[in-house]
Amino acid sequence: MGNEIRIRCTGNRLVDIGDLVDFQGRLKELSNESAGMLRAIIAKHGFCFPVVVWKHQGINYFIDGHQRIAVVREMINHGWTIGPIPVSDIEADNKKEAARLLLAGNSSFGEITGQGLYEFSELHEITPPEIADLLQTPEIDLEEFHLEFFTDEPVPEPGSHHVEFEAKDKKEIVCPNCGTVIE
Numbered sequence: 001m002g003n004e005i006r007i008r009c010t011g012n013r014l015v016d017i018g019d020l021v022d023f024q025g026r027l028k029e030l031s032n033e034s035a036g037m038l039r040a041i042i043a044k045h046g047f048c049f050p051v052v053v054w055k056h057q058g059i060n061y062f063i064d065g066h067q068r069i070a071v072v073r074e075m076i077n078h079g080w081t082i083g084p085i086p087v088s089d090i091e092a093d094n095k096k097e098a099a100r101l102l103l104a105g106n107s108s109f110g111e112i113t114g115q116g117l118y119e120f121s122e123l124h125e126i127t128p129p130e131i132a133d134l135l136q137t138p139e140i141d142l143e144e145f146h147l148e149f150f151t152d153e154p155v156p157e158p159g160s161h162h163v164e165f166e167a168k169d170k171k172e173i174v175c176p177n178c179g180t181v182i183e
Contacts, residue, residue, distance in 0.1 A: 004081045005072060006046030011086030015060050017076070020051065020069060020085065023061040024102060030067045037136055038071045047072065050086040052105065054098040063090065063102040112139045118149040 030038075051065035062069060072082055092098035117140060121131060128150050132142055 003043070004083075005042060005075065007083055007086060008046040008048045009050050009086050011050035011088045013087055013089070014084035015051075015053065015087050016084050017069065017072065017082060020053070020060050020062045020087075022066065022069075023054065023063045023098065024066045027102075028066065028106075030070060034067070034136060035071055035074070037133075038067060039075060041134060042068070042071060042075065047082065047085070050088045053087040053089050054092050054101075055089055056092075056095070056098070060087070061098065062087070063098060064105050112137055114140060114145050114148055117145060 047068070049065070049068070051062045051069060054061045054063050069085075072080075076082065090098075090101055092101055112135075117131070117135075120126070121128075126134075128146050131145075135142070
């Protein structure tokens with residue numbers, strides 16, 4: 001038997017994962033590497049943010065949280081369990097308005113900078129390996145960031161921060177940096 005994914009957030013209601021219907025389709029892709037990193041984060045930290053749902057004619061269309069739901073469903077297929085998912089409902093008059101809100105919710109108006117990330121990591125005592133395990137963004141090349149702000153510390157090797165998790169009857173090690181599963 002696998003592990004249980006901890007729910008570490010609240011929403012305005014709970015929905016069984018099987019009752020969540022994808023609204024986004026193929027708008028965004030999730031690479032195997034990114035899925036592996038997200039799987040490791042969820043295995044270690046739990047399910048930490050509610051899914052945004054547009055409930056229309058009794059159907060729970062989720063418009064935010066697609067990658068998390070896809071990874072959790074994959075984890076369930078490998079023996080993990082999870083309770084009902086916390087959701088936060090949005091209001092939309094129709095499908096087109098819900099689609100517009102999905103696009104607006106996927107917009108990024110702020111940008112992570114190297115200096116800002118460094119100050120944040122110092123303020124909250126987050127180490128370079130923790131940053132590498134938790135943050136994936138096109139804005140920051142983590143190797144360059146590491147060399148610029150942490151030159152006196154060795155650059156973490158890809159795959160050096162493995163996270164264990166149970167998958168049915170076997171134990172797997174997943175590299176959150178590259179998503180590699182080592183059996």
